[in-house]
Amino acid sequence: MYARTVPIVPASREKDGAFEYLTTRKDELIGWARKFSIFPYPFVTACCAMEFMAVSASPYDTDRFGAALPRFSPRQADLLMVVGTVTHKQAPILLKVYEQMCEPKWVMAFGVCATSGGFYQNYAALPGIDKVIPVDIYIPGCPPRPEMVIDGIMQLQDKIAGSRHLIVNDKI
Amino acid sequence: MSASMPIFDTLQERLAPTAGSGLVSHGILVFALPPDALLPTVRQLRDEHGFDVFLDVTAVDWIEQVPRFEVVYHFYSTAHKVRVRLKTRVAEADPGVDSLTPLYGSAAFMERECHDMYGIRFRGNADLRPILLYEGFVGHPLRKDYPKQQEQPLVPYRS
Numbered sequence: 224m225y226a227r228t229v230p231i232v233p234a235s236r237e238k239d240g241a242f243e244y245l246t247t248r249k250d251e252l253i254g255w256a257r258k259f260s261i262f263p264y265p266f267v268t269a270c271c272a273m274e275f276m277a278v279s280a281s282p283y284d285t286d287r288f289g290a291a292l293p294r295f296s297p298r299q300a301d302l303l304m305v306v307g308t309v310t311h312k313q314a315p316i317l318l319k320v321y322e323q324m325c326e327p328k329w330v331m332a333f334g335v336c337a338t339s340g341g342f343y344q345n346y347a348a349l350p351g352i353d354k355v356i357p358v359d360i361y362i363p364g365c366p367p368r369p370e371m372v373i374d375g376i377m378q379l380q381d382k383i384a385g386s387r388h389l390i391v392n393d394k395i
Numbered sequence: 396m397s398a399s400m401p402i403f404d405t406l407q408e409r410l411a412p413t414a415g416s417g418l419v420s421h422g423i424l425v426f427a428l429p430p431d432a433l434l435p436t437v438r439q440l441r442d443e444h445g446f447d448v449f450l451d452v453t454a455v456d457w458i459e460q461v462p463r464f465e466v467v468y469h470f471y472s473t474a475h476k477v478r479v480r481l482k483t484r485v486a487e488a489d490p491g492v493d494s495l496t497p498l499y500g501s502a503a504f505m506e507r508e509c510h511d512m513y514g515i516r517f518r519g520n521a522d523l524r525p526i527l528l529y530e531g532f533v534g535h536p537l538r539k540d541y542p543k544q545q546e547q548p549l550v551p552y553r554s
Contacts, residue, residue, distance in 0.1 A: 312529045314550040344544050346536040354552045
């Protein structure tokens with residue numbers, strides 16, 4: 224019905240100078256790539272899970288940040304999201320999961336319980352997961368609003384983008 | 396739910412020889428009985444009066460009282476749709492009562508939990524390993540003399 228008016232021509236292999244190469248800093252390039260491929264591992268233990276579901280659902284669309292697809296193997300994950308209260312009995316499990324993750328890896332403490340133990344201060348609860356593993360981003364709230372989580376993800380993106388990315392690190 | 400329920404009158408009458416007199420509190424018939432009378436009373440409740448559900452066992456730490464602990468049992472009858480509570484006191488030196496595992500299989504886990512939290516020893520329960528706590532935990536956290544903020548971490552803290 225409609226005549227094709229634009230002729231299809233094969234892509235020219237001739238060099239015309241456009242985008243043949245660009246210069247950038249290695250850390251900026253890798254940081255830019257990494258900040259949009261945050262594959263989270265949800266270590267979900269308590270009632271914050273409800274808010275985690277809310278933030279994972281389509282209205283908040285964490286895929287905008289490349290952080291939507293959870294990996295249920297720590298070996299494939301970049302971001303350990305600790306969602307909820309961690310007890311002393313669970314702490315060895317959390318440590319084992321963290322140690323199984325490949326570098327580079329980041330940890331998010333989701334909610335006050337993961338941040339500091341929250342209102343638990345007793346025989347059972349771990350007073351903050353940073354007693355056991357290093358934490359990159361803390362999100363307070365009981366539970367945090369999805370907006371706070373998204374803000375946390377964005378701050379983590381800034382942190383990833385602004386940090387050094389060693390291609391050959393001292394462990395190799 | 397009141398004292399006028401006929402099943403409560405029957406129970407009061409039938410259990411009086413072993414459990415003493417009971418009273419109705421918030422719609423639950425309550426008996427305070429010596430530890431020796433526990434097993435026969437529970438057997439009678441189960442076999443003769445249709446109390447087929449063992450709801451829970453827990454304890455109360457009346458610190459500074461003698462005997463110190465009160466072990467509390469709740470039973471439910473699906474036939475009569477009423478609850479009965481049994482309470483028995485045990486001393487701090489030997490906090491032991493007979494296990495209800497021969498009568499109710501569900502008692503095994505609940506007694507383990509009660510042993511975790513209060514250190515009540517249930518004679519006849521073959522498996523009193525920690526169920527909510529972990530191996531190596533010292534003390535019983537729901538006793539009133541357990542320090543409120545004392546932690547027993549399994550993983551050494553960083554820094």
